[in-house]
Amino acid sequence: MTSSANSQADTASPACCGAPAAAPAPQNTAAQQQPREVLIITDSCCNPAAAPAEERAVKTVTEAITATGSPARARLVSATEALAGALSPEILAEIQSQLVRGTARPPMVMIAGQIVASGNFTQQEVEAALAGTSA
Secondary structure (H helix, E strand, C coil): CCCCHHHHHCCCCCCCCECCCCCCCCHHHHHCCCEEEEEEEEEECCHHHHHHHHHCCCCCHHHHHHHHCCCCCCEEEEEEHHHHCCCCCHHHHHHHHHHCCCCCCCCCEECCCEEEEEECCCCCHHHHHHHHHHH
16 A cells, blocks of 8 residues: 555546546645536537426526535536537546436536536535535
């Protein structure tokens, strides 16, 4: 096993979409780990019946950001935009993998390169994910 001093460097992964890497942060750098963006990935561009779910997702994420006092901003990304290059190939591959496995469904909330909520999610789920990212 490696020493604890090396474990952070050993587990750090490259940053995704400019977000902080998903490595554990020392306690005194919590402010540096706060997300800059909370992505809401939707398919209403291809599936107009999903528009109400998209509207609920945007409202839920915005309220969670406000409730936690996070400096992050919500950004809506349609499936069409994602496939056209708005998201990195690595993130697209992760989304597609989770969709195929059935572990995620639109709309999806992504923080720091990780899907943290999907489908019919609650404000509390997003708040917990924001707290986990910034704590």
